[in-house]
Amino acid sequence: MDLVKVKNLFLEEKERVKTLKDLENFRQTFLGKKGLVSQLFKELKNIPPEKRKEFGREINLLREEIETFIRQKSEELKKLELEQKLKSERIDLTLPGDTVLPVGSKHPLSAVIEEITEIFKGMGFTVETGPEIEREDYNFDMLNIPKEHPARDMQDTFYVNRKGYLLRTHTSPVQVRTMLSKKPPIQIIAPGRVYRRDDDPTHSPMFFQVEGLVVNEKVNFANMLWVLREFLQKFFETPVPVRFRPSYFPFTEPSTEVDIGCVICEGRGCRVCKGTGWLEVLGAGMVHPNVLEACGIDTEKYRGFAFGLGVDRFAMLKYGIDNIKLFYENDVRFLKQFASL
Numbered sequence: 579m580d581l582v583k584v585k586n587l588f589l590e591e592k593e594r595v596k597t598l599k600d601l602e603n604f605r606q607t608f609l610g611k612k613g614l615v616s617q618l619f620k621e622l623k624n625i626p627p628e629k630r631k632e633f634g635r636e637i638n639l640l641r642e643e644i645e646t647f648i649r650q651k652s653e654e655l656k657k658l659e660l661e662q663k664l665k666s667e668r669i670d671l672t673l674p675g676d677t678v679l680p681v682g683s684k685h686p687l688s689a690v691i692e693e694i695t696e697i698f699k700g701m702g703f704t705v706e707t708g709p710e711i712e713r714e715d716y717n718f719d720m721l722n723i724p725k726e727h728p729a730r731d732m733q734d735t736f737y738v739n740r741k742g743y744l745l746r747t748h749t750s751p752v753q754v755r756t757m758l759s760k761k762p763p764i765q766i767i768a769p770g771r772v773y774r775r776d777d778d779p780t781h782s783p784m785f786f787q788v789e790g791l792v793v794n795e796k797v798n799f800a801n802m803l804w805v806l807r808e809f810l811q812k813f814f815e816t817p818v819p820v821r822f823r824p825s826y827f828p829f830t831e832p833s834t835e836v837d838i839g840c841v842i843c844e845g846r847g848c849r850v851c852k853g854t855g856w857l858e859v860l861g862a863g864m865v866h867p868n869v870l871e872a873c874g875i876d877t878e879k880y881r882g883f884a885f886g887l888g889v890d891r892f893a894m895l896k897y898g899i900d901n902i903k904l905f906y907e908n909d910v911r912f913l914k915q916f917a918s919l
């Protein structure tokens with residue numbers, strides 16, 4: 579093997595090395611066990627003794643040169659490959675995600691509660707709340723419904739495992755709580771969940787009510803009728819027919835139930851209005867003196883009116899929904915229809 583040829587080959591081949599794989603092949607060719615440098619060493623024995631030392635020195639120099647090249651090239655190529663890898667795997671954090679998560683929307687009952695609240699706020703009412711697990715005396719006794727009173731059967735109750743407590747059957751106990759904690763003048767509404775053992779297309783075991791209470795020196799039945807009529811016109815945005823029927827609630831005297839012309843069938847009679855053309859939407863009346871007294875309000879000085887409306891019923895009428903269950907099934911196809919609320 580000729581030293582000059584190997585040197586020239588080295589100069590040529592080193593230019594061809596572009597990858598780490600090329601470099602490995604290059605190393606095998608020159609420095610491998612049977613590589614060109616080994617072959618040159620094997621030539622030593624054929625060299626005349628006086629030139630052998632010089633020849634050996636030159637092979638060693640060539641080997642060092644090749645090794646230096648391999649070391650430097652290896653570092654250079656490794657760096658290059660890393661840079662390319664980083665470049666190809668670069669994460670662009672500004673890119674939008676692949677899947678767009680579905681955006682939820684307001685539940686129609688929440689939207690209706692907000693709307694009702696806004697209308698009453700506009701008439702000077704403030705908002706009060708109370709617990710859903712309520713004291714039995716606040717839910718019944720202090721509202722003039724003593725134990726064994728037949729009026730307790732009007733609202734079939736869920737009792738809880740703690741004596742003296744129940745799932746409130748209406749929002750009226752918030753009236754008691756407010757009168758016990760605040761002095762008149764009082765002008766509040768109390769939206770919230772209530773529970774009854776009821777179940778049919780217009781009755782649900784859990785539903786929403788909004789209670790209203792006004793206590794002041796000069797309030798009368800006519801004021802109440804005005805407030806309720808005004809509210810109904812604002813809520814339904816059209817002059818809906820309104821009908822006040824004499825009724826009975828133990829906590830109000832006189833009492834009325836308020837019906838509106840069925841907005842589903844426009845009074846012709848349908849499943850929702852049970853063929854009557856009218857829908858009962860709320861109960862109301864002048865607060866019974868027994869209730870005011872139980873809450874420590876001077877009945878010589880103050881009078882009050884109160885009302886309670888079924889939010890689900892209002893939502894069904896506003897959006898033409900004929901089954902209350904739809905509000906609680908959480909079927910996205912149903913809920914999506916209210917995405918703009």
Ligand code: FA5
Pocket residue numbers: 733747748749750774776777780781782783784785786787789790827830858859860861862863884885886887888889890891902
């Ligand atoms: C009451 O609950 C009285 N506390 C309302 C009241 C307050 C009267 C203040 C006077 C003064 P009533 O049981 O009628 O009343 O219920 C009021 C409204 O709740 C009804 O008009 C109806 O719209 C709605 N409602 C009653 N039961 C259900 C039910 N199971 N599912 C859905 N809505 C119901």
